Amino acid sequence: MSGIVVRNIERSALDRLAPLGEAGVATVHEALGRIGLMASYLRPIYPGASIVGNAVTVTVAPGDNTTIHVAVELCQEGDVIVIAPTSPCEDGYFGDLFGGALNARGVRGVILEAGCRDVRSLKEMGFPVWSKAVFAQGTVKETMGDVNLPLVCAGQRVEPGDAIVADDDGVLVVPRARIDEARDAAAARIEKEERNRLRFASGEVGLDVYGMRERLIAKGLTYYDDAGAYANRKRT
Amino acid sequence: MSGIVVRNIERSALDRLAPLGEAGVATVHEALGRIGLMASYLRPIYPGASIVGNAVTVTVAPGDNTTIHVAVELCQEGDVIVIAPTSPCEDGYFGDLFGGALNARGVRGVILEAGCRDVRSLKEMGFPVWSKAVFAQGTVKETMGDVNLPLVCAGQRVEPGDAIVADDDGVLVVPRARIDEARDAAAARIEKEERNRLRFASGEVGLDVYGMRERLIAKGLTYYDDAGAYANRKRT
């Protein structure tokens, strides 16, 4: 199963993806029904980065970055490389040489279920990585994985060409077939959240904004004036 | 035990609390005899925030933020909401809509033994959260916890109305009955630390400042001039 490379994948036009990046991970995730969120142990190597792009998928052997080298020349403007080791590993698969080469090709960033190094240089060149660890331990070049086959990264299935959204809140996979749906749903959600924000700003609370109050009382929500009232109530 | 809400709690005047915030977590914790420190996995979502306030306590079901909505309208200027799930969960219970609403009410921040999202917006609005994870995964609104009953959060018992101090060093609970004692002990400790700081600045070391030298030598502290002396000593 290793050593397979699919050269060309179906990508989405970057202007179709852009609204997902503007909406951000939390909003798109909600809008699409809470699917596709990678595990919280993937963290950005520096705060403030926010990207969206087309997934190029790469599996790597533990401690071996061969397949990332194979993937580089297949990348295009607007891609995001998603890298998953075939067994858990936190070695530093990715550093500033890769970052520079990918930056030059217009790659937006890297999602890496392993370790990243040269984090200061990567920050200086503005090339963001979401990784499981920061670890300088280098890798060898002996064993191949695959490029552009489906994989599982940080708990989520990723198909080549899926949209990847990543920011300070984490990393989200949007299936390629649902990108427009995600964009529209995110727009609707943002509009709704704006309306709610105004209501909250005017002093309303979620119990009323979301119509929860009656339902909770029906379920048994009970108010006591103070701790004394609650204590006395219990004794009855 | 769920669905109980105590509306009013005994709070401390904010100017009585202020000195605890100025002293900071590490100093107050020492001053009060090293009690009340929450576990180190609670981390601020951005560095530099520092708060003190009166605890409003909220328990939540796993993956369900109903009770936070219930708590909002009970909060006042100077409160800090302490949120503990009834079983371990890292879902993103808290985001910028909550942050905006609570900011408007003068709430100082949130202590959350679970996940937080919208961390960039929260940072921009200056609403600090100390959480166990950053995770965009949303929550449902089906199951109630309690508001303003005692709870355990990150290893510490919190009573409604206890003082919460939080900064880059972590989160501390000060029992309401001991706030003035904490303030005075922290002031005394700061004064003592300042004196020590001067002695350190003049070149003294802790062995003398804290009177440890003789005691350690009595316990067997032994100096060797260099590795050779130590090696020879062993052979004897």
Place this chain on the structure above:
Amino acid sequence: MSGIVVRNIERSALDRLAPLGEAGVATVHEALGRIGLMASYLRPIYPGASIVGNAVTVTVAPGDNTTIHVAVELCQEGDVIVIAPTSPCEDGYFGDLFGGALNARGVRGVILEAGCRDVRSLKEMGFPVWSKAVFAQGTVKETMGDVNLPLVCAGQRVEPGDAIVADDDGVLVVPRARIDEARDAAAARIEKEERNRLRFASGEVGLDVYGMRERLIAKGLTYYDDAGAYANRKRT
């Protein structure tokens, strides 16, 4: 085995060490054959710090910082204190009083396989610490460890006088006898990386820069034009 203090250790001249700090952890680690890298759970308490220095080694009992006090007066300009507990502990052994005292003596920083506190003050005074946790929990002064005996910290053996390099990528130990070798190998590596960087900048990829292409094809690397071609291939 506790209470042993070796006063004088063999140090390296600071100008011999400086190039290691400029090269940085990732580069020196690679240059020296990938040895000496401490575990990735050691993280800087603030980003951007970068140090190199001579190791002063300190073991501490769990929850007890006695031995750090013993070590302070033995430190010199350019030292880095490496602190390892004798059993796993995340207590806050180190705070700003220590930081101020060591800063005044020209100590470059601290490597601490435990907890650090007063992190905002330490950042303000520019005294960097790489630690396993941030935790305000204080320590007692009852039980002695040793100073300037060999120890294991975060998975690496450290001898007193070894060079410690630390930056955003982690913490590296360079055996004292190999400092010049490390310096030369790092310089050679930087030169080689610069050449590679130029080739990458001109559009070449690692497959060619590192001469991997033929070897991988010999090992079975197989390209398919697209997912369809791969799917059809499988059916044959």
Place this chain on the structure above:
Amino acid sequence: MSGIVVRNIERSALDRLAPLGEAGVATVHEALGRIGLMASYLRPIYPGASIVGNAVTVTVAPGDNTTIHVAVELCQEGDVIVIAPTSPCEDGYFGDLFGGALNARGVRGVILEAGCRDVRSLKEMGFPVWSKAVFAQGTVKETMGDVNLPLVCAGQRVEPGDAIVADDDGVLVVPRARIDEARDAAAARIEKEERNRLRFASGEVGLDVYGMRERLIAKGLTYYDDAGAYANRKRT
């Protein structure tokens, strides 16, 4: 706050406690409304043990078992010692000498949010411990904690004299004032579970036994005959 020892606590008669042990952790926990369950990282050092008893509470300094020695002579037949370190520690506070001494006094077992050692001997003498780790690292005898003050262990508040139930499913605290309520509720739950078990045995399923079927369909539960039907449905 350290060095305080309360000699006598209010205990419950052992025959009042016995039914809680027979019902077991999972059943009593459910029966009492899902409160009091300690964190899942507390595991029995050998499978099959099952105990109930009156809590004697002990706090210990990190790496220091002084307070356990203080507690031994205060223990009685039917006690369970609950030991929590004042900061996280996995040292081996408890071994077979303690086990033998406590076994002789009729102590039922130990709940230890730290490390245990001599596990084979403890198993042979039939003295169960629920601990966070197995670790041979010994402790010193320098620093005191408290005996029979309230504490938090593995996320739960424990008052001296509370009932502790522990078996292969974990460790549960039952407040002393609620022991009879717990016993009755557990008995009722066992009876109900027996009835349900018979219904399950006759082939019924939870959807009907718990009356969930209509409610779920009202909430949108939708059945498709097979994957094809679901796929076609989506396209409509």
Place this chain on the structure above:
Amino acid sequence: MSGIVVRNIERSALDRLAPLGEAGVATVHEALGRIGLMASYLRPIYPGASIVGNAVTVTVAPGDNTTIHVAVELCQEGDVIVIAPTSPCEDGYFGDLFGGALNARGVRGVILEAGCRDVRSLKEMGFPVWSKAVFAQGTVKETMGDVNLPLVCAGQRVEPGDAIVADDDGVLVVPRARIDEARDAAAARIEKEERNRLRFASGEVGLDVYGMRERLIAKGLTYYDDAGAYANRKRT
């Protein structure tokens, strides 16, 4: 995306699956090219169990076992239920009532990326579960997931009807389309391993059995007679 239930899935005949169970997780995993192994944090609740069956897939909301109840009546002889929460959770979703009901239907076991309870009863009735935790914390019945849609469990994609193999070494997913290939490859591997076992038994070592010796020496494998020879060699 929640509340979808696919009633009928394509299953494999149990006698086609049986050889996978006999071969075991480690052998089948190797034989099939090292794909499909779930994360090592899934552990059997008791040692010695070994199963193979057809996957019925179930997603559950955090702290909510509704969907397991939905799945029960769809299960058949030889099934294995694979349960994944939609966000990380270690609550006790599964206990002996479920175990009894499923045992009666001929279900072989459960793979649960969450918590299990009643582990002693489950062991007594011989119903094995591979879970992430043992935790008595119960669940509610409010929120639906899906049954028999593809999911990711412990890092692996599972399609309904895939074969699940589980034993003391962990849990493996074999895609339904590759079951016969897996069976044949496992048989071939067992035969080869038997031949190797005989060679090992006769005193040969892997360097020769696997033909590694020359290749390693070509790569630079270097023997020294003893530590002295190595030390001298280095000095040259």
Place this chain on the structure above:
Amino acid sequence: MSGIVVRNIERSALDRLAPLGEAGVATVHEALGRIGLMASYLRPIYPGASIVGNAVTVTVAPGDNTTIHVAVELCQEGDVIVIAPTSPCEDGYFGDLFGGALNARGVRGVILEAGCRDVRSLKEMGFPVWSKAVFAQGTVKETMGDVNLPLVCAGQRVEPGDAIVADDDGVLVVPRARIDEARDAAAARIEKEERNRLRFASGEVGLDVYGMRERLIAKGLTYYDDAGAYANRKRT
């Protein structure tokens, strides 16, 4: 640094080692001043095994068991192989083929800071392994580590020929030069513990057996008759 193999190491006679195995990890560790204990995450793959032997040290690349193959033919009766990966890895480096081959050579067991597989077979053949994980994920044979050079495993430095003691309490390294000292100190400790055991059996407690009582009272140990007395005391 890789590919170096030292063929012959200095071993200790097995009858000199035997008493260390009989004394066990916890006792020898105490007797020798609490040095050499490996981290608690190394656990036996089955309970009850207890070994002692001469360390053969092996470093392995992540996901690559080449060097274990190299080591096999260098092993002798009474050896214990200590295996450490050069970066953290939990792959299944070791299984029953290795176990059978080593068992035949009289190797006592394996200490493995990584994953083990075929655990049922290994248990059946009585070949014990202490490992960090159980994981069926296989390894490749491309990259060499070293045999019989010093290494760090689970936090402890191991020199080839050191004594390794392992049982249910964990894994201990005894420096070869201190084996007789360890044996004698362990014997003395066992004798002392036996005397203490008798005193405990006669009803004495540690406070008296270890002469702690007066010292603790001098340090401020304070007894209160009951919770009421303590509460009243505080109010004074």
